[in-house]
Amino acid sequence: MPKRYSKSLLEAVRYILILFVIFFSVFPVIILVLYSLRPYQEIISIPTTILPRRLILDNYIEIGKKIDVLRMTLNSVIVAGTITVSTLFLGTLAGYAFAKYNFKGKEPVFLLIISKLMIPQIVLVIPWLYMIARLGLMDNLSAVILPNLTGAWTIFFMRQYISQLPDDYFDSARVDGASELDIFFRIILPLIKPAVSTVIIINFLWGWNEFLWPMLVLTSKENFLLSIGVAYVKYSGGVLTEGTVNYAMLAAISLIYALPILLSYMILARQFVQSIVLSGLKR
Amino acid sequence: MTVKYSRVAWLFILPSLLIFSIFHFFPLALLIYVSFCKWDMISFPTFIGLQNYKLILSDDLFLKSLPITLVFVFTSVFVSILLALGVAVLTEKPGSKLASLCRFLVFVPYVIPDAASAGVWNLLFFPHPSSPINQLITAFGLSWQSWLGDKNLALPTIILYYVWKNVGFNTLVYVAGLKAIPKVFYDAANVDGAGRIPVFRHITLPLLKPITLFILVTSFISGWQTFTEVYILTRGGPGTATLTLPIYIYFSAFGTGQLGIASVAAIFLFSVILMLTLIQLKYIKGE
Numbered sequence: 001m002p003k004r005y006s007k008s009l010l011e012a013v014r015y016i017l018i019l020f021v022i023f024f025s026v027f028p029v030i031i032l033v034l035y036s037l038r039p040y041q042e043i044i045s046i047p048t049t050i051l052p053r054r055l056i057l058d059n060y061i062e063i064g065k066k067i068d069v070l071r072m073t074l075n076s077v078i079v080a081g082t083i084t085v086s087t088l089f090l091g092t093l094a095g096y097a098f099a100k101y102n103f104k105g106k107e108p109v110f111l112l113i114i115s116k117l118m119i120p121q122i123v124l125v126i127p128w129l130y131m132i133a134r135l136g137l138m139d140n141l142s143a144v145i146l147p148n149l150t151g152a153w154t155i156f157f158m159r160q161y162i163s164q165l166p167d168d169y170f171d172s173a174r175v176d177g178a179s180e181l182d183i184f185f186r187i188i189l190p191l192i193k194p195a196v197s198t199v200i201i202i203n204f205l206w207g208w209n210e211f212l213w214p215m216l217v218l219t220s221k222e223n224f225l226l227s228i229g230v231a232y233v234k235y236s237g238g239v240l241t242e243g244t245v246n247y248a249m250l251a252a253i254s255l256i257y258a259l260p261i262l263l264s265y266m267i268l269a270r271q272f273v274q275s276i277v278l279s280g281l282k283r
Numbered sequence: 284m285t286v287k288y289s290r291v292a293w294l295f296i297l298p299s300l301l302i303f304s305i306f307h308f309f310p311l312a313l314l315i316y317v318s319f320c321k322w323d324m325i326s327f328p329t330f331i332g333l334q335n336y337k338l339i340l341s342d343d344l345f346l347k348s349l350p351i352t353l354v355f356v357f358t359s360v361f362v363s364i365l366l367a368l369g370v371a372v373l374t375e376k377p378g379s380k381l382a383s384l385c386r387f388l389v390f391v392p393y394v395i396p397d398a399a400s401a402g403v404w405n406l407l408f409f410p411h412p413s414s415p416i417n418q419l420i421t422a423f424g425l426s427w428q429s430w431l432g433d434k435n436l437a438l439p440t441i442i443l444y445y446v447w448k449n450v451g452f453n454t455l456v457y458v459a460g461l462k463a464i465p466k467v468f469y470d471a472a473n474v475d476g477a478g479r480i481p482v483f484r485h486i487t488l489p490l491l492k493p494i495t496l497f498i499l500v501t502s503f504i505s506g507w508q509t510f511t512e513v514y515i516l517t518r519g520g521p522g523t524a525t526l527t528l529p530i531y532i533y534f535s536a537f538g539t540g541q542l543g544i545a546s547v548a549a550i551f552l553f554s555v556i557l558m559l560t561l562i563q564l565k566y567i568k569g570e
Contacts, residue, residue, distance in 0.1 A: 014373055018385045021370050024447065025389045031415050032403045048413040094299040101292035109296065116307045118560045120508040122529045123549040126536050127310035127317075130324050147306035150299040180291045209396045211511040216537065230398040231515055234405065243432075247409050254402030258395045265394045269387055272394060277455050280501060 032258075036060070036251035043248055059252040066237040067221055067229055069256060076226045076257075079141060079214070080207030083148040087203045088196065090150040095158025096188055100170060110159075116152040125213055132217055143217045144210060144225075151206075153279060154199050161195040162188065198275040201268070205276075208261060226257040311553070318546040335543035342544055347523050348531040355438060355527055356506035359445035364498055366446060367453030368491075372483070374454070375461045386458065390451035401515035404444045405431065431517055437524045441516055445509070453498050460494035461487070500563040507555055528552050 035043055037055040042048060063069060098110050128147065137143040169191070173183050189196070211227045218224060224232065232238075233253045238246040265272050318335055320328035339345050370389060374382040392400055407415050410432035417427035430440045464487065472482045510529040513519065519526040519534065528548065536545035 015381065017369075018373055018381055021373070022385050022388050025385075025391055025451065028403045028407055028447065029391060029395070031407060035406055035415075044411055044413050046413055048418070050415060050418055090298045090302075093295045097292040097295035101288055101295075103289035103292045106292075109300065112308075113299065113303060116303050118553070118556050119307055119311055120529070120552060120556055122508060122510055122532050123314065123553045124307065124310050126542065126546060126549065127313040128306070129537075130313075131310065133324075147302070150302050152303070155299060180288075184295075205394075205396075209398075209511075211398050212514075212533070227396060227398040227511075230402050234402070234515055235518075245405075245409070247406050247414075250402050251406050254399040254406070257402075258399035261394055261396055262391070265391070273390060273455055276390075276393070276452065277459060280456065280497070 029262075032251050032255055035248055036255045038248055040246050040248040059246075059248045060256075062246075062249055063233070063237075063252055063256075067224065067232060069226075069229070069253075071222055072224045072226050072229050073256070075141060075223060076208060079144050079210065079225060080204050082145050083207035084200055084203040086145075086149045087151045087154050088199050091154030091199065092158045092189075092192075092196075093184065094150070095155045096162050096184060098155065098159040099162035100165075100167070113152050113155055121212055125216055128213065129216055138217060139219045139223055141218070141223060144214045147213070148207065148210075151203060154203065157199065157278065158192070158195060161192055165191055197271055198278060201272060201275040202279045205261065226253075229253050230257055314546050314549060317542065318550055320543065322542050323540070324542060331543075335547045339544040339547045344523060344526065344531055344535070345544065345548060348526045348528050351438065351523070351526055352507065352528045355442060355445075355509075355525075356503060359442040359449075360499065360502040360506055362442070363446045363449045363453055364495065364502065367450050367457055367498070368495075370450060370454045371457030371461055372487075375458050386455065389454055392448045393451040397511040398515055400448055401444070401512040404440075404447070404512075405516055408440050432521055434521055434524045437517055437521060441513060441525055444512060444516065445506070448512075449502065453502070456494060456498055457491065460491050464490050496566060497563075500559055500566075504556055504559050504563075507552065507559075 031050075034050075034052055036059055037057070038052040039056060039058060042053065094113070098106065124147075132138060132143045137146075165188075169187055170183055173187055178186070209227065210225065211231075214225050215228050215231060218228065221232075230250070230253050233250050234245055238249045238253075240246055317328050319330055319332060321331050321334075322328040370385070374385045374389075376382055392403075395403070408430035410429035411417065412421070412427045414427075414430075416430065421427050428436055431437050468486050468490070469482065472486055477485075508529060509527065510533065513525055513527055513530050514533070517525045519530040529552065532545050532548045532552065535541045535548065
């Protein structure tokens, strides 16, 4: 009897703790959504409430007057999209070569490529700024895309994945006279669909996340990405007086920036989780 | 394999290798070179030997940024790992709807892009009596705080942010680890009549050690590099309260234009990451 009692008590405690973790994770996001729909005057009135009295779209309209949100969204899509497509192609191609071909210098070249993962972006941006200025690509979206046209993690991941495929497939295709690129497109790509979706998710997330380098190299408003839009509202467009910011507007721009990712996560939760755990080793 | 095939392989690798060389290896070499130079990014760098390295050792802000970065990295990594282990154990039970909902939701902060999740934290903790968190704590009878605007509370607020953001990722890695533990271990313990806590301490925890080490090192590596969120939340302020190393590098390079000491600091950061990676490699090989 006492043992049973303590077991159900333990279950109750477990449930309460789980509910607390849910609250801790989600409360900030709910606040974000609600506050983006409230007038600034309401959220700073004393006393105020956590829940809004009425919902309005004024903050979104205000932002639209300061910056071209549609243009920034388009820029973010262009940057993340190009990075994803290019990395998928070039990264998979290289990963395939490391997995299925033998050639001199294979191991050292692979190690060299992997070592790229150790270089933090904050270390690279000083020389990048110099190089990009020399190339005449300042304030140009391609400056953000160029360094990310391929990815070391993608090469690593694809090598692991493709090396598990049996060699017979390729050998028989070669006997049939298929060219090496044919083999890549017609045989490899269809066989590695799950890996392709992982690579797409991860690279798009990383591209969408880009912040420091775009902030340095993209200087005019029409080239901003959504990530820079958040910093812009915080430190320039949304500043009311020295030290105070229109936090309702900050909430609105943060939500605009996060929404596509949040929605995709809701639809593709399982794939997101698997891909991100696999990507473990962050850039 | 014939010569023809090895040529094909090189062709497949070449584009990636070229991009890495131009945008990663060459810039790193350039950075190391200019760390020995006087340079303004416009004129040609002039060699001055170890002067930048001497200069940075007497740079007040650099010396301040080191303990701040250490406190930030260690505290936030340890707290988020401990919490993640707890959440993983709580929610690992298969079949429970609430548990899987919790695993789904705890990952939300990690999925949100960094600048947006920093925006969320900014909103929660804005320095005003009516900000959401201040409403909560004043409801409990405590007095309101400036949080990110307070010299003593800014760093803890950022640490709390890091925990909120990263617990989900660490939890899912732990859940994967817990699922991988063969049931026989627990069956044997049950036969021996061992209680829950001893089983956890003597069976689960030791078996999770490789996972814990993996999370520890990758978190250290990403923690040292954290830039976006600190920039959006405080830009290193108030004063120098949250001046982490990446923020220091950013402002000394692009704020005050001291490229020499900025590149030395960047090389220092790179060496830290290099060391952490070598530890990780050595450990993975050892396992």
